[in-house]
Amino acid sequence: MLRIAVVGAGIAGLACARSLRNAGHAVRVFEKSRGAGGRMSTRRTDHGSYDHGAQYFTARDPLFRAAVDQWLAQGLVAPYAGRIVRLEQGEVIPLSHPEQRYVATPGMTAVCRALSADLEIDFECQITAVTPGESGWRLSWEEGGDSGFDAVVLAIPAAQASPLCVAVPDLAVQLRQGGHEPCWAAMVRYEAPLPLEFDAAFVESDVIGWVMRDASRPGRVPGERWVLHANAEWSKAHLENSAETVAPLLMDAFCAAAGFDAEAVEFRAHRWRFALSRGLNAGSFWHAGRRIGACGDWCADGRIEGAYLSGTGLAAKLRSAL
Ligand SMILES: Cc1cc2nc3c(=O)[nH]c(=O)nc-3n(C[C@H](O)[C@H](O)[C@H](O)COP(=O)(O)OP(=O)(O)OC[C@H]3O[C@@H](n4cnc5c(N)ncnc54)[C@H](O)[C@@H]3O)c2cc1C
Structure with missing residues (x-):
């Protein structure tokens, strides 16, 4: 049995840690935030989650x-059955060959929470x-450290x-070959249902790239909550702006792209500095x-x-190497 440190409790770190733990190693996970999930995260509010x-x-x-089949059987994920379209210059275009999409329930963190059960996580x-x-x-x-790890996973x-x-x-x-683009996200609640014939859209706009009605997914509290994602170019150009100034700009862009006029009753923005990666298609790295x-994700797709x-995959490399 070896002592292995895993840094990061997103889905990659947790999948790796769980696999190593199942192989009999002593694994300790370190995570800088308060919970597991990383970019598969859920923000809770008094009016439902985003x-x-x-x-x-x-x-x-x-x-x-x-x-995924196992998670489906455990009720951790469900197929997404919402109406996804493309929004181009005010035109709503249905996706011609929609691929099966899944969402974790009741929030995207659910899968990582399950993967983290029984793991030693700081x-x-x-x-x-x-x-x-x-x-x-x-x-x-910051306040300490620990030695004696036989292997480390970043x-x-x-x-x-x-x-x-x-x-x-x-x-x-x-590692320096890998990289991520940023993404500004806005979480927006409207009092009444918006007059839209879709639940999610890939948006062609100078500002936003994607919008989704949060409660169009299984297991969510009802309500007109939307998540808006700015596109990478806009996010990069406005990266250091304040969340307070960004949220209204994303909401205006949503109204313009979808052709409706409604005031939000609650909104906030979140800056993802490392959001989406093109991926190196290298699987993982092991020295x-x-x-x-x-x-x-950046090592893969x-x-x-x-x-x-x-x-x-990295856990399998470690198991055969150690
Ligand atoms: C806005 C947005 C939209 C996306 N849309 C989709 C989508 O529709 N479909 C899809 O498949 N993917 C999507 N993704 C990408 C997907 O979320 C990621 O590919 C996946 O969650 C990455 O998991 P990960 O474990 O590699 O990294 P992460 O989830 O980033 O996990 C890394 C963890 O490490 C922690 N950490 C970082 N540094 C340290 C440190 N020094 N010490 C301790 N802990 C540290 C972080 O807090 C984090 O919890 C999206 C991502 C974003 C941000």
């Missing part, structure tokens, strides 16, 4: 489909350095992982000599499916 990061996922690979613990010591790797955080975005890799320059170089590796497969 999934302000990933909104749904698809399942193409047989390994991931098998995991929340609100941001790893600031990973350094080699006499007895294995040492991980440091399951965090590439830009956050490469500074933790300074002790292994050749791995750091590989066998130094026993440190990296996984996450930039989606939830890729993140999960990257995490389980």
